[in-house]
Amino acid sequence: MQETAWQVSLVLMLLIAFGVVYVAINSGKREEDYGPLVKRAYGFRTKLFWAVALVFFPAMIYNLTDLPYDTSRAASSTGTPQVINVTGHMWYWEMDRDQVDLGPVEIRVTSGDVNHGYGIYDPSLRLIAQTQAMPGYTNVIRHTFDKAGTYRVLCMEYCGIAHHNMMTEFKVGNI
Numbered sequence: 001m002q003e004t005a006w007q008v009s010l011v012l013m014l015l016i017a018f019g020v021v022y023v024a025i026n027s028g029k030r031e032e033d034y035g036p037l038v039k040r041a042y043g044f045r046t047k048l049f050w051a052v053a054l055v056f057f058p059a060m061i062y063n064l065t066d067l068p069y070d071t072s073r074a075a076s077s078t079g080t081p082q083v084i085n086v087t088g089h090m091w092y093w094e095m096d097r098d099q100v101d102l103g104p105v106e107i108r109v110t111s112g113d114v115n116h117g118y119g120i121y122d123p124s125l126r127l128i129a130q131t132q133a134m135p136g137y138t139n140v141i142r143h144t145f146d147k148a149g150t151y152r153v154l155c156m157e158y159c160g161i162a163h164h165n166m167m168t169e170f171k172v173g174n175i
């Protein structure tokens, strides 16, 4: 894959290089019929503008109708979410609970010192949710847990010398 990407990049770079050399070589020549060329280019530019506008404007409107984006499945679940309050510190996580039941969970994340990144990994170590831990702000993750197990929390923002030690975990469901 890396090899293919490199070869494709090389071909594209060579094409651009040839283009630059071609323009450089021909830049000395005088073009007599410059007027029609400009006219054609402007005509193309106008058509391109309308094509882009007609394609992207409706797409943009369509996307906006979904706002605010529902980034969780919590909204469709019934019941009030369980709340975990989190504060990041150099270099540990302070969480007011380390056990929740399956279902919707609201995680309120802030920081006591500098910016940290609160990232949740599921039992198979796949990143499932993250937010910034920022001093003076509380960012909220809403996530519905449907798989029991031990979830790990890792810091995702470099925050100093012991950043790599900034780990904790919590349990979901009866395990």
Ligand SMILES: [Cu+2]
Pocket (backbone or CB within 6 Å): 116, 117, 155, 156, 157, 158, 159, 160, 163, 164, 166
């Ligand atoms: Cu960190």
